[in-house]
Amino acid sequence: MIRLYDAHNHLQDDRLSAHWDDIIATARATGIARMVVNGSGVEDWTIVAGLARRYPDMVQPSFGVHPWYTMEQTSDWQRVLREFLEEFPTSGVGEIGLDRWKPDLRWEGQEEFFTTQLRIAAELNRPASIHCLKAWGPLLDALENTPAQRADFCSTATAAQLISSRAL
Numbered sequence: 001m002i003r004l005y006d007a008h009n010h011l012q013d014d015r016l017s018a019h020w021d022d023i024i025a026t027a028r029a030t031g032i033a034r035m036v037v038n039g040s041g042v043e044d045w046t047i048v049a050g051l052a053r054r055y056p057d058m059v060q061p062s063f064g065v066h067p068w069y070t071m072e073q074t075s076d077w078q079r080v081l082r083e084f085l086e087e088f089p090t091s092g093v094g095e096i097g098l099d100r101w102k103p104d105l106r107w108e109g110q111e112e113f114f115t116t117q118l119r120i121a122a123e124l125n126r127p128a129s130i131h132c133l134k135a136w137g138p139l140l141d142a143l144e145n146t147p148a149q150r151a152d153f154c155s156t157a158t159a160a161q162l163i164s165s166r167a168l
């Protein structure tokens with residue numbers, strides 16, 4: 001059987017919690033060897049950590065503030081983030097990113113959350129799981145201006161969009 005790696009999901013979602021055992025069993029049966037479960041903010045990192053403890057061979061946790069939830073974070077979010085990253089030495093930083101697509105989502109503050117978390121990922125040598133919608137120019141600028149990091153992307157963009165974003 002081909003071994004697959006699910007690089008991006010949100011198994012911590014409330015709507016899935018009644019089905020976790022079934023989902024994990026189905027994933028195993030279909031050849032998924034491991035999955036990255038991406039947190040979205042302080043309020044769900046505990047659930048992500050619980051999944052990593054419950055299914056240690058399957059769940060690769062990732063802790064980060066998603067751009068949709070930057071306004072909801074407590075002032076000590078960086079300290080809490082570092083605690084989770086230290087407790088799980090192979091965890092990633094995510095889901096983090098930039099979003100200028102979602103209606104009514106504030107842009108202000110997104111870049112600061114994103115670059116702060118990119119720096120933490122680089123400092124601790126962790127992979128970053130990155131969300132980007134209609135913000136490729138600022139995203140590429142941020143990647144160029146922060147230390148080296150490893151990343152996977154959750155996004156939709158064509159090569160033409162990427163190229164035009166560099167022309168802006």
Ligand SMILES: [Zn+2]
Nearest residue numbers: 008038095154
């Ligand atoms: Zn995601």
